[in-house]
Amino acid sequence: MKKILILLTIAFIIIIPILSSCSYNASGEKIERVGMLIENTINDQSWGSKGYRGLLEIQDEYNMDVYFREGVQTQQQVNIAVEEFANKGVQVIIGHSSTFGEFFNRLQASYPDIQFIYVNGGYSADNLISLNFNSLAMGFFAGMVAGKMTETNRVGIIAAYEWQPEVEGFYEGVLYQNEDVNVDIQYVYDWDEKDLALEHYQKMISQKTDIIYPAGDAYSVSIVESAMNDGIYSIGYVNDQQPIGSQSVLTSTVQHVDKLYLYAIEQLLEGELEGGIYNFGFKEEVITMGPYSEHLSESFTDHLNELIEEYKETGLLPHQIKK
Incomplete structure (x- = not known):
């Protein structure tokens, strides 16, 4: 039985943990907690809400603890959020915007045990992944x-x-x-x-x-x-x-950024996704034309x-x- 608990609300932090089973990557390391940073709000009927939906799909598909923080727009805010996530044992942090590439690139070396993921950018490192839409x-x-x-x-x-x-x-x-x-x-x-x-x-x-x-x-x-x-x-x-x-x-x-994040987590668990820059589009069905x-x-x-x-x-x- 899953339980969702609101553990902490400070400033604009919302922590959503689930009592979960454990998933493993190819190295045998447990991936139990995933966090997401969102520039603005999850209630915008557009980009923010779609990213949040992807986080919830990760929660449901892999029974992981998930965390998110809204209104993260500066390097200082990113630094604070990443440190708080690290203290919670978060192993994967998704930055739901291209702007997080530069922010993550400045601090990823200080958190070698955290896998950083963001969308649409050119920054990468051993623990920094850019998922680009074609x-x-x-x-x-x-x-x-x-x-x-x-x-x-x-x-x-x-x-x-x-x-x-x-x-x-x-x-x-x-x-x-x-x-x-x-x-x-x-x-x-x-x-x-x-x-x-x-x-x-x-x-x-x-x-x-x-x-x-x-x-x-x-x-x-x-x-x-x-x-x-x-x-x-x-x-x-x-x-x-x-x-x-x-x-x-x-x-x-x-x-379909929600599907893209779910795919990224799946690839991490299988040991198929390493630091680098990746491109996805119509072929992978993460981009489609609407009705x-x-x-x-x-x-x-x-x-x-x-x-x-x-x-x-x-x-x-x-x-x-x-x-």
Whole structure:
């Protein structure tokens, strides 16, 4: 029988231990406790909530004790949280954001017995793992949808950072589908900068943009809602956002980070995951396209699905295949 106990609430720490059985990795070492650090909140209906769901799936699948801390945004906060987790005997710490790569890289040598994991970055060490989404492809297929459905030949992407591969992918996908389209690309330089994102959105629709791809975390919900209310299309980000924007959401680029974390723990237990940088995407089914809107033709969605299957087999996007 599992028991969940709230042992400690200090500042924004929430400790959720379970009386668990033990799991082992390939070296015979017990992995009993996993912790997660989240930049903002688990209640954002987007990235934070999805990471938390992954932690709960680890809890259920492997009967491990799990711990999490919200609102961790600075090196000092990371240092404090990691030390507290270490004192609790946590053996794996997941940083649920690309920003944790740099934070973990600065302190991983001081905690050689802890395995650090984070997403979407270039830092690695013997006990530091980067799990990267191959998001160039998801941006490309989202771009194809936008290129197909625009009536004004103006589409927009509101991204958080210039380094996001889905930005390039979206641009290339739009033009692959329709070379006459103007692609407006804007950045807010923060995953949760809702106010600036909405400013970019308002400017875009004033210029007759009729499809928006909000490639950021918390603000994607607001953009999808606004697009629905303004009678234009959007493409959801991270989650299936049709429940928010109904059929105005043409599809969503869904990142199953919950499945990715579960997969990482499985690989750790089997001794198959070491320090390094790893990439996952459509082939591993940690990225999928969400449900298609009824406004998309069946012939187009069938064609798109065929291209996705071809990409999964070859690793090449449509414009990369020599005819």
